[in-house]
Amino acid sequence: MPSxxxxxxxxxxxxxxPVAEDFSLERGAMPEPAEGEILVEVTLLSLDPYxxxxMAPVKSYAPSLSVGDTMTGQGVGRVISSKADGFAEGDLVTGMTGWASHAVLKGNEARKLDSDLPPSTALGVLGMPGFTAWTGLKKYGRPKAGETLVVAAATGPVGAMVGQLAKSQGLRTxxxxGGPEKCRIATETFGFDAAxxxxxHDAASLRKALEEAAPDGIDIYWENVGGKVLEAVLPxxxxxGRIPLCGTIAWYSGSDDIADGLPTVWRSILTKRLSVNGLIIFDHWDGFPDFLREVTPKVAADQITWLEDVAEGxxxxxxxxxxxxxxxxxxxxxxxLS
Ligand SMILES: NC(=O)c1ccc[n+]([C@@H]2O[C@H](COP(=O)([O-])OP(=O)(O)OC[C@H]3O[C@@H](n4cnc5c(N)ncnc54)[C@H](OP(=O)(O)O)[C@@H]3O)[C@@H](O)[C@H]2O)c1
Structure with a gap:
């Protein structure tokens, strides 16, 4: 074992x-697992918008990082030393490893991976993002056949799952x-009816394009991005209609590009009697086993597909x-990780 x-x-x-100077590569002594813990050699790391x-020093639903802290993140890896019941050397597991080559995890916070599917699926289609889509669509989207759903970031793990689940339930999706290639992937790989x-587009021409793509109006807007997409969709x-509010990535780094402003948004919610539900997936973990039971066979049978973008090192x-x-x-x- 390396030291x-x-x-x-x-x-x-x-x-x-974020810029490169906001991150640093650090070396340190190999941690040792205590009683009830495992030491994991990380092989795959998930990068997520959250x-x-x-990284922002503000109060939110989860504590922010302090300077010097390891970047938060879920990983997959092999157990290389175990002091936890139920885990042995060589087991493949997933847990909150952080951005690190090795991590100590509590046994009760790690999950063994024993499916025949690629381990990386535990970070995407069969992990937190897929589960977010499945949960939010059911609980807050409440889809009905014949309705129309719109989702942005549509080729990402959340958007692609939302689109495929909605399509399989008879919705127009x-x-x-971002870009013609992702639009092609959205329709050809993920089965969206239009992209x-x-x-x-700016917000006004995006609205026109949406009017053509959704001629009967929008019943479910799965909110991943905010910004000009929200502005175009609301009217x-x-x-x-229902808006599962999952993310606002257009604003994560502080830009504020919605022209119409709060009164318009608020008035739309009132006049259209919209249901807008904030969704933080941590509130829903007890449903994760049901999600795996329902969706794993669909992924295994290629009824639900996924795409990965893999960086090395x-x-x-x-x-x-x-x-x-x-x-x-x-x-x-x-x-x-190499
Ligand atoms: N609430 C929760 O519990 C929860 C859980 C998981 C994820 N989320 C949220 O769900 C959203 C999608 O997550 P993901 O993991 O599936 O991410 P992702 O799609 O893999 O990556 C983010 C994507 O956002 C799009 N994007 C970035 N800036 C944009 C902008 N200004 N306008 C429109 N699109 C923009 C880009 O796609 P394009 O190139 O296609 O524009 C980018 O690839 C994020 O907002 C994330 O924070 C929330």
Whole structure:
């Protein structure tokens, strides 16, 4: 076993979009598991938009990182030493490893992976993002056949799952994605009925494009991004429409580009009698076993598909993360550790 481990720490709180100087590569002594813990050699790391929120020194639903802390994140890896019941050397597990080559996890906070599917699926389609989509669509989207759903970041792990689940329940699905290639993937790979490139439009022309793609109006707007997409969608919402509010990535680094402003948003919710539900997946973990039971066979049978974007090497995690926040990823962003 090596005597040293490496990790990526937050070197300072970003101002606006994160830059390379906000991260540092640190080396340290290999941690030792205590009673009830396992030591894991990390092989795959998940990069997720929520990590930008953790880097901000503000009170939120989860504590923010302090300078010097290891970047938060879920990983997959092999147990290389175990002092926890039920885990043995060589077991493949997933848990909150952070951006690190090795991590000590409590046995009760790690999950063994024993499916035949690729282990990376535990970070995307069969992990937190897929579970978020499944939960929010059912609880807050309340889809009905014949309705129309719109989702942005449509080729990412949340959007792609939302689109595929809605389509399988008989909805018309409209993707919003960044660039013609992602729009092609949205329709050809994920089965969306239409796809619109948000980068080719301002809010007004995006609204026109949406009017054509959703001629009967929008019943469910799955909110991943905020910004001009929200501005374009709101006037097209049908009465009693639903908005599962999952993320607002357009605003994560502080930009505030919605022209119409709060009174318009608030008035739309009133006049259209919209149901807007904030969704934080941590509130719903007790449903995770049901999700796996229902969705794993569909993934195994290719009824639900997924895409991954794999960066190589822990040292490249910051660059991959910064790119993902700007749409540089196509599919679930993973880092493969060497
Ligand atoms: N509430 C929860 O519990 C929860 C859980 C998981 C995820 N989320 C949220 O769900 C959303 C999607 O997550 P994910 O993991 O599936 O991410 P993802 O799609 O893999 O990556 C983020 C994507 O957001 C899009 N994007 C970035 N800036 C944008 C902008 N200004 N306007 C429109 N699109 C923009 C980009 O796609 P394009 O290139 O296609 O624009 C980018 O690839 C995020 O907001 C995330 O924070 C919330």
């Amino acid at each position: 040293q481990m490496t990790r990526i720490a937050m070197a300072r709180h970003p101002e606006g979009d 990590m930008r929120g953790r 409209v993707a919003i994605a 619109i490139d948000h980068r080719a 097209l919402m049908n009465v009693h 822990l040292e490249n995690a910051p660059a991959a993360f910064m790119a993902m926040l700007k749409g540089g990823n196509t599919g679930k962003q993973i880092v493969k």
